[in-house]
Amino acid sequence: MKHHLAVLALALGIGAAQAQTPSTATPPTSAPPLQVREIGSLHVGGRVRALDGMPVREMVPSPGAPPIRVDPNGEFMVEGMYAQYVKLAAPRARQPLxxxxxxxxxxxxxxxxxxxxxxxxxxxxRQGHDVYVSDAVERGRAGWARFPEIFAGEPVFRTMGEGWGLFRVGPQEGWSRDPARRKAFPDTLFPVAAWDAFARQSVPRWSTTDSQIQAAYNDYVEKVCPCVIVVHSQGGNFAFNAALAAPGKVRAVIAIEPSGTPSAMTDASPLKDVPHLIVWGDHFGDSPFWQRIRGNVERWAGAIRDAGGTADILDLPAEGVRGNSHMLMMDRNSDEVAARIQGWMERRGLMR
Amino acid sequence: MKHHLAVLALALGIGAAQAQTPSTATPPTSAPPLQVREIGSLHVGGRVRALDGMPVREMVPSPGAPPIRVDPNGEFMVEGMYAQYVKLAAPRARQPLxxxxxxxxxxxxxxxxxxxxxxxxxxxxRQGHDVYVSDAVERGRAGWARFPEIFAGEPVFRTMGEGWGLFRVGPQEGWSRDPARRKAFPDTLFPVAAWDAFARQSVPRWSTTDSQIQAAYNDYVEKVCPCVIVVHSQGGNFAFNAALAAPGKVRAVIAIEPSGTPSAMTDASPLKDVPHLIVWGDHFGDSPFWQRIRGNVERWAGAIRDAGGTADILDLPAEGVRGNSHMLMMDRNSDEVAARIQGWMERRGLMR
Known part of the structure; x- marks a missing residue:
C-alpha cells in the first residue's frame, strides 16, 4: 500500500506524504484571501400548478403555537431550480463556471x-472563476412537488451501501454496515473513512422528472450564461442537451463520469464550436454497467468530433493516475484532477 | 403612496428614491471586495435507520443508461442537517453568526x-461576521427520509397564496393568483412584485419531525459554536431550546418573528447569561393568530428576564418603522433592520 501510494504520488508529481493527506498541500488558512464581490443565489424556471379537491386539515406549525388550517388545494410554484453564486472582484475566467x-x-x-x-x-x-453551484429540480434547495399529483411516480431513496459498488469505491459485495468490515478496492482514492459523511449528502430522487429537470437547466443557461459547465454523472445528459439547446451560450462542457447522453439519433453538429472534455476515473474493468455507459458516452463524443467539434477524453488511468472512483471531486487527489481540468480550460482559451 | 414612502424614508433616515429602490443604495459592485478565507459546508447529526421487507424494482438512472435494480431495503443515513459557511480572512465578530x-x-x-x-x-x-447558513432536517440540502416508515405522517406543501396572509403581507382575502389583482397592505415593505420569485423558495415540510430537527440543531451548536444565532419564525423554538441545551456555547439569540417557544413550564434560568433580542414587524393588529404567538413569545422573554437574563424587544412599528412583514430579511428595508440588529450586537459586546 505504501509502495503503491509512492508510485501514485510520483504519477501525480507530489510527495507521498502529501498524496496520503493532500489537504496539507494547500491549507486554506495560508492561502491569500479570495477577493469576493458578491455571494448570492437565485431560483430559475418552474411553473404554477393548481390542485383542487383535496381535504383541508389542521396542523401545529411549531410547539406552543396555535394550530393552523392547512388547505392543500391551491396554486403551487413547482419545478424551478436553485443556484448559488460566488462572484470574484476580478475573475480571470472569461465566463462563470x-x-x-x-x-x-x-x-x-x-x-x-x-x-x-x-x-x-x-x-x-482560487483559479479565478466566478462559480455557480446549483441544485436541480427536485433536489436540495430547488424543492420538490407533491406526488403523484405533480411529480409522477414515487421518489427513490439511495441506501448507504448502494454507492459503494455503483460509484466504484469497491466491489458491491465489499459493502458492510460496519465501517471496519468494508472492503474497498485496495488502490481506491475515495476517502473511505468518510463514507458515512458522504451518505449524509444523499437526497431522494425521482426517475420520472427528466423533462422538468432539463427544462429548468435550459432556463438556467438562458439566464446566467455565457458559461462553462462542469457536470457530474446523471447531470451529463442534461448538460449535453442544454448545450445543444443553446450552443451559443455554452463555451465548453466538462463532463465528469457522465452517465447519459442524448439519443444516438441526435444531430451533434450544433456542438461543433462547443469543446467537450470527458473525464473518467478507474475500475471500469470491475463494472459491466459502467462499461456500457462509457460506450454510449464515447459514441456521443465521437458524434461531436464527426460533426467537426472537439470532444477530448481525459482517461486518468491511461495517464498513470490509478484508483479514482466515480466521485472524482471527493477523491483524495481531487485537487490534482481539478488541476488537469483547469489546464484543459487554459489551453482552450477559456481564461483571460 | 408617494407621501407615505417619503414619511417612511424619513423614519429610516434615507432619501425617498432610495426607499423605493433600496438596492441602489449599496450596489455590490462599488463596495470593497470581501476578504474571504474559506467557503465550505458540512452535514451534522443524523443517524442510521434500517428498512427491510420492501419490494425490489428497476429504474433507468438517466436517459440512455441501462436500467439498474433498486432495492429500497438497507441502511439510510437520515435526520442530519446541512450548513454552508463563509469564513472571513479577518472577522470582526468574536464568533460566527x-x-x-x-x-x-x-x-x-x-x-x-x-x-x-x-x-x-x-x-x-460585510459587517465582519463569519456567516453560517443552514438547512434544517427535512429541508433543502439536509435531505428528507422515506415516509411514513422513517418520518411519521405526510409532508405539507405550502400554496403560493398561504403566505400572503400568514406572513402579513396583506389580508388573506387580498391574495389572487393574478399578480395584478393582489391586494397587499398599502404600506407593506415586502417586495410584492417578487412574490412568485419568493414562492420558488418554498419546500415541503412535515409537522411531525420537531424532535429530529431539534436534535440536529443541538448537534450543530455542539459542532460549530461558540456562536450567535439569528433565527426566523418556526426556527425560533429550536434556537431557544438549543440555547437552553448549550447556554455556554450560544453567546446570543436574535429571534426574528419567532413562532414558538419552550413550554411555559420550562426553567429559563440557564439563559441568564445568554442575551436575547426579539424582533417584530408590523400588522399584528390584522392577525389574531400572530397576536397569540407574540403573547407566548413575550411571556418566554419575560421568563428569561425574571431569571436575571436579558431579553430585549425590537418592536419596529413602535420605533416608527411601519409596514414590515413577517419576512423582515426580504422587506425593502432589510438592510435597515439588519443595521438595528448589528447595533444591538455591537452594544452587547459581540464584536471585536
Whole structure:
C-alpha cells in the first residue's frame, strides 16, 4: 500500500506524504484571501400548478403555537431550480463556471469533501472563476412537488451501501454496515473513512422528472450564461442537451463520469464550436454497467468530433493516475484532477 | 403612496428614491471586495435507520443508461442537517453568526432577496461576521427520509397564496393568483412584485419531525459554536431550546418573528447569561393568530428576564418603522433592520 501510494504520488508529481493527506498541500488558512464581490443565489424556471379537491386539515406549525388550517388545494410554484453564486472582484475566467451535480445528490457535491478538504467550488474560485453551484429540480434547495399529483411516480431513496459498488469505491459485495468490515478496492482514492459523511449528502430522487429537470437547466443557461459547465454523472445528459439547446451560450462542457447522453439519433453538429472534455476515473474493468455507459458516452463524443467539434477524453488511468472512483471531486487527489481540468480550460482559451 | 414612502424614508433616515429602490443604495459592485478565507459546508447529526421487507424494482438512472435494480431495503443515513459557511480572512465578530430559517423554507431565506437585492448573509459578512447558513432536517440540502416508515405522517406543501396572509403581507382575502389583482397592505415593505420569485423558495415540510430537527440543531451548536444565532419564525423554538441545551456555547439569540417557544413550564434560568433580542414587524393588529404567538413569545422573554437574563424587544412599528412583514430579511428595508440588529450586537459586546 505504501509502495503503491509512492508510485501514485510520483504519477501525480507530489510527495507521498502529501498524496496520503493532500489537504496539507494547500491549507486554506495560508492561502491569500479570495477577493469576493458578491455571494448570492437565485431560483430559475418552474411553473404554477393548481390542485383542487383535496381535504383541508389542521396542523401545529411549531410547539406552543396555535394550530393552523392547512388547505392543500391551491396554486403551487413547482419545478424551478436553485443556484448559488460566488462572484470574484476580478475573475480571470472569461465566463462563470457552472457546477452541476449528479443523481441523488445536490450542489453539496462540489463543496467541502466528505473528509473535510476544500472542494472544487473553492478550487475553481482560487483559479479565478466566478462559480455557480446549483441544485436541480427536485433536489436540495430547488424543492420538490407533491406526488403523484405533480411529480409522477414515487421518489427513490439511495441506501448507504448502494454507492459503494455503483460509484466504484469497491466491489458491491465489499459493502458492510460496519465501517471496519468494508472492503474497498485496495488502490481506491475515495476517502473511505468518510463514507458515512458522504451518505449524509444523499437526497431522494425521482426517475420520472427528466423533462422538468432539463427544462429548468435550459432556463438556467438562458439566464446566467455565457458559461462553462462542469457536470457530474446523471447531470451529463442534461448538460449535453442544454448545450445543444443553446450552443451559443455554452463555451465548453466538462463532463465528469457522465452517465447519459442524448439519443444516438441526435444531430451533434450544433456542438461543433462547443469543446467537450470527458473525464473518467478507474475500475471500469470491475463494472459491466459502467462499461456500457462509457460506450454510449464515447459514441456521443465521437458524434461531436464527426460533426467537426472537439470532444477530448481525459482517461486518468491511461495517464498513470490509478484508483479514482466515480466521485472524482471527493477523491483524495481531487485537487490534482481539478488541476488537469483547469489546464484543459487554459489551453482552450477559456481564461483571460 | 408617494407621501407615505417619503414619511417612511424619513423614519429610516434615507432619501425617498432610495426607499423605493433600496438596492441602489449599496450596489455590490462599488463596495470593497470581501476578504474571504474559506467557503465550505458540512452535514451534522443524523443517524442510521434500517428498512427491510420492501419490494425490489428497476429504474433507468438517466436517459440512455441501462436500467439498474433498486432495492429500497438497507441502511439510510437520515435526520442530519446541512450548513454552508463563509469564513472571513479577518472577522470582526468574536464568533460566527448562524442564520436559521423558518418553516417550509431553507437557508435561501438569508441569501439574495426575492427581488434581487443582497440578503442578510451578505449584510452580516460585510459587517465582519463569519456567516453560517443552514438547512434544517427535512429541508433543502439536509435531505428528507422515506415516509411514513422513517418520518411519521405526510409532508405539507405550502400554496403560493398561504403566505400572503400568514406572513402579513396583506389580508388573506387580498391574495389572487393574478399578480395584478393582489391586494397587499398599502404600506407593506415586502417586495410584492417578487412574490412568485419568493414562492420558488418554498419546500415541503412535515409537522411531525420537531424532535429530529431539534436534535440536529443541538448537534450543530455542539459542532460549530461558540456562536450567535439569528433565527426566523418556526426556527425560533429550536434556537431557544438549543440555547437552553448549550447556554455556554450560544453567546446570543436574535429571534426574528419567532413562532414558538419552550413550554411555559420550562426553567429559563440557564439563559441568564445568554442575551436575547426579539424582533417584530408590523400588522399584528390584522392577525389574531400572530397576536397569540407574540403573547407566548413575550411571556418566554419575560421568563428569561425574571431569571436575571436579558431579553430585549425590537418592536419596529413602535420605533416608527411601519409596514414590515413577517419576512423582515426580504422587506425593502432589510438592510435597515439588519443595521438595528448589528447595533444591538455591537452594544452587547459581540464584536471585536
Amino acid at each position: 457552472l457546477l452541476w451535480h449528479g443523481g441523488g445528490l445536490t450542489g453539496v457535491t462540489w463543496e467541502t469533501t466528505p473528509d473535510g478538504r476544500p472542494g472544487w467550488q473553492m478550487y475553481f474560485l | 448562524l442564520l436559521w430559517h423558518g418553516g417550509g423554507l431553507t437557508g435561501v431565506t438569508w441569501e439574495t432577496t426575492p427581488d434581487g437585492r443582497p440578503g442578510w448573509q451578505m449584510y452580516f459578512l
